[in-house]
Amino acid sequence: MGMLDDLKKMHDQMQNYMQEKELDKRISEGGPEYKMYDMSLKGFPCIYPNDLLESFRKKVTDTYNQRMEIFSEINKLERKKKNFLSCGCMSVGVFIVAAGISCIAKSFYAAPVIFFSLMMLLIILGFVFSSKIKELKNSLMEKEVFLDLNYAQEDYLQKFKDAQKSWIDVSKSDAVFLVGNRENIEDRVKERTSAEARINRTRIGNLLVDTTFVNSSLSPIVFKSSGDGYIQVFPGIIIAVFDNPNYEPNHIRVYLWNDLLVDLFSARFVENEYLPKDANVIDYTWKYANLDGSRDMRYNDNSRIPIVKYEEISVSTADCKTAFHISNESFALKFFEKMAALIS
Structure with a gap:
């Protein structure tokens, strides 16, 4: 048993060594020149007149309630x-x-x-x-x-198609997480962590949502939210459907584009689970850390944990919001750029 224990210990040490080398490599590739983003988009133009919106809103709400x-x-x-x-x-x-x-x-x-x-x-x-x-x-x-898109000009519809395609490309990232609740860590000493908040996330493999409820001649941009909810974006129109496990009526909202807000900012995240292949590793912390981020020397099994830079994209309206952690920076920036083109 002693020899087996020694072999297992050697194997664990070798595995830890290889992980440390890989982490050093990823940090050096990320380098000190990484850029942190903090950008917002608002002021999307109104395409539809208010009377048409009210008619469409009533039709969508009535149909939704019938479906429920x-x-x-x-x-x-x-x-x-x-x-x-x-x-x-x-x-x-x-x-x-x-x-x-x-x-x-x-x-x-x-x-x-x-x-x-x-x-x-x-x-x-x-x-x-x-x-x-x-x-x-x-x-x-x-x-x-069915939503009539004849009110939008052809060149504007093409810009929307480009944005919709770029959101599909985001799903090619090695990891996309749906961001849930954020909970501040009140006693970081007790938790032995340098992180300021605990974030509930769900890794999702497919950003597309199968929605046949509202259709048009152009595929919408659909953002998943909690449960079975989603935000469905058409040119000029936003439909927010809330999670509704009990099939209650009126769990839906319809907005014009001037209610839409799109944010992108870079988030530092202590990644102690899956390390995406295309994410920027910008630093590291320890499994048990002091408040200043240094290693807590009281623990022998205190391994390093990578700090990853995710691009967080959030989409919100007056009373509905959803957010994502995206590992691939270029895909996230491209989507934000295509959405910005819909304002200019």
Whole structure:
């Protein structure tokens, strides 16, 4: 056991050494010349008149509420279907037991017949619910809204297409995180960390959102938000859909472009999980650190942790906001540049 322990210790030391070398290399590649950004975009031009916006807003809200009613009904039927099929499966088991007892006793009992009839009834009801659910899902295809983009000039629509394509390119980054709540670390001494805040993030592999609710001749730019929410951006129109697990009405907002705000700033992040291949490693800290960022010498297993520079892009309206950490700086800057072209 002593030799195995020594070999494991040597392996861990070699692995730590290789990680340290890779971290040094990444930090030197990032170099001291890295640039921190802090930019905002606002003042997107209004394309649609207010009366048209109000008409469109009413149509979108009414259609959304109708869809929520259908989703709510589907959800209820799904639960009933599950309950009936579960009872049907239980009836199968009881029927088999009752039939076996009848065979052993060599006499007829009414119980097997009753349970068989109940079993068939429950299974038939389950299929009836399945048919109704399919019918409701098909009816969702009719609950859509089409947005007329004829109010925008052709050259402006081309700029929007460029911005939409650049947002798709952002998903080619090695890592994109949906940024959630930020929680300040009140006792950094107790936590043994130099970080000032704890950020909840979710790594997402696909920035695209499958939304067929509002359509137009031009694909929108869609930004995911918490839960099943998203912000859908068309030329001149913004649709914000909030997470709505209970399918309640009116969890949607429609805005003009002058309500849109796009921010980009560089965020330093202590990355103790996945280290993206295309991220800039600008510094390091320690697993257990003093307030000034230096190593806490009381811990022997105190390894270095990279500090990564992410480009954080946030998109917000009056009462809806979503933000992303993007590992690839060039993709993030290109998207911001294409969005800026929609103002000029």
